[in-house]
Amino acid sequence: MKDRIELNSNAVMQRKEFGEDASSPIDIFAVINNTEHITLLFYPISERISGCCIRIDEEDSLIVINSNMSYGRQRYTIAHEMYHLYFQNQFRKVICGKDIESVKDAEEKNADAFASYFLAPYDAIKLYVHNELHKTEKEPLTLVDVVKIEQYFGMSRQATLYRLLNDNYITLEFANTLKSNVIQTARELGFDDKLYLPAPQEKQFLTTGSYIKLAERLKAKNSVSQGKYEELLLDAFRPDIVYNLNIEGKEKYD
16 A cells, blocks of 8 residues: 555645645535546446446546445545546546455555545644634544534545544444444534435436536537437436426526
8 A cells, every 4th residue: 555645635736736725624526527538427326336437448437336325425425436547557437446445455455545635634623624614633522523524525434534543533332332322422513414325316317527618619519410429428327417407497697
């Protein structure tokens, strides 16, 4: 496994490549959808799999996200797959398991650590703990602190505990007490529970990113017929574009 300092450096560098700073929460869905040659496919696959990544050719890549996973875990999975795309040598295809804590090969461990640092760089968490939680290095974090960290950086509970354990913010004994009542605790602290829930039913099957933009360009250039254009979008689970679904009466210029 690579050194964690190197992986954090890689994560910060990749953030800057996307025009993001090294400390703020990141909208990873927006980042990827604004990146050329990457397609995101949300699909309810096996509960043992968080996602997979395929390099289609020298330019184009596909990231598949298990839409049954929570929103926070989907964010982590995208960051995990980014490691394979940008930093793994001779990468073609990989399927990634759900359990972050399970025994994995070196590159999977690298991808897990990279994902954690991409969503929350080392110095970003350190500053948040000091400036926002007002904790010194010797003061233990509480349940409330953990919820605030995961909410601020948009990380699932499993991903948050993984990170805080590895950076020695919490003990394994304490972490094991935080693996249940996750949603209820967040609600009681006044937070939205979106982070801990899977995609809504209407977004369980969805494609965004490069594939959709390519279909639109083909149509604009008259390279495909209207029928073929609609077929391409329907194959990508986008009847909303083909039939203008769920738009009438909802659009506002706010």
